[in-house]
Amino acid sequence: MADSTSLSSPSRLGGMFRALRSYNYRLFFAGQGISLIGTWMQQLAMSWLVYRLTDSVLLLGLVNFCSQMPSFLLGPVAGVISDxxxxxxxxxxTQALSMLQAGTLAALVLTDHVNIPFIMFLSVFIGVVNAFDVAARQSFVVELVEHRDDMSNAIALNSSMFNAARLVGPSVAGLVIAAVGEGICFLINALSYLAVIASLLAMQLQPVKRPLVQTRVLESLREGFSYAFGFAPIRSIILLIAMLSLFGMPFSVLMPVFARDVLGGGANTLGFIMGASGVGALTGALYLASRKSVLGLGRLIVGSAVLFGVGLILFSFTRTLPLAMLCILLAGLGMMLQMASCNTILQTIVDEDKRxxxxxxxxxxFMGMAPFGSLLAGWVAEHIGVTYTLLGCGxxxxLSVLPFALQLPALRKMVRPIYERLGILPEIATGLRSATQLTTPPEQD
Known part of the structure; x- marks a missing residue:
């Protein structure tokens, strides 16, 4: 009879899924996978509901602003709480509060009591919850992986899970909205949180000893800010993400307008477009999961950011659904490769006590700059149209990746000592293994 270790061996799971060797990570992966399908269903249903009620691109951007602005305001405090x-x-x-928000939204829509003020209030509420959820979740994943070598794979699998849900969720939501309306999408999302809550409760976690912190919250914030923005590689990555989120992420806010007014479709058309974007992003995430090392991610960040921009430019010129799906697939691929690569490098080089x-x-x-972009994109689209707005975003x-590309050689030199300490560089890792073999006496029969 096979034991548990043989069932979870790398040979059984394969290199692409090696992080699933860890029991707690498997639970997290399964629970989050179910919950994220509901989250993406709610996101598409919310966009369609707001545009159906208002016919306003500006209000569509404003609702998105309300849901994401708290991440900008509360992000640093959420990081201190997480540490x-x-x-x-x-x-x-945070998962229980998210379930409450989705359930309330479902009740309002199904009883026909929903209106824009209610939607904005609930959007602000979930934004506050997400500010704390994202900081804790991004850091918590590292605690779930038993083998440090699997950390980059776990991050890539997280991205794969996120984008597999992004593929399934909007496609299902489009069909559900067309059949029974947006309310059922919100109800499904509320029920989906039971899966992730159950997975969290089933985990077998070792107590994590955190050092006794004597500093006040403001001092901790100042220390974290000095650390992150005082080290050029971390600073450059964060600034690049901010620029791409400001200029690139608003494309999703404009999708209901593009689907209905440019392509002449309905909720199904919107679901197909978002699903195609998810296919591209999932492809990128699976590629990253297949990689064995973080080496070479700097060049990949530059190329994928350009691909993201070019995909949006091509998408803005499309007038048929198949071509639109192809172009948005390229944009989704570039977006995922860039965002997940940045996340992987940050998680690798950051000190644990400041993670x-x-x-x-x-x-x-990532999330805090997007609301400004959504609001700006909504305002611009009202004046010059969604086509030219998407073209400008692309x-x-x-162009926003140029400063990072020019700094890349210098950034590599700064990160090299960290990679050497972690044994990531091939020659260093080989040297460590050789030294171990030389200093370890042979076993006696």
């Missing part, structure tokens, strides 16, 4: 408190308990609380704060700055750049995304 000081039990991340497992923080996640249990929560650095990842909160990552979330602040051009700005392609």
């Amino acid at each position: 000081r408190f039990n991340r497992h308990r923080v996640l249990l609380l 929560g704060r650095v990842m909160s700055f990552y979330a602040m750049a 051009v700005l995304c392609a």
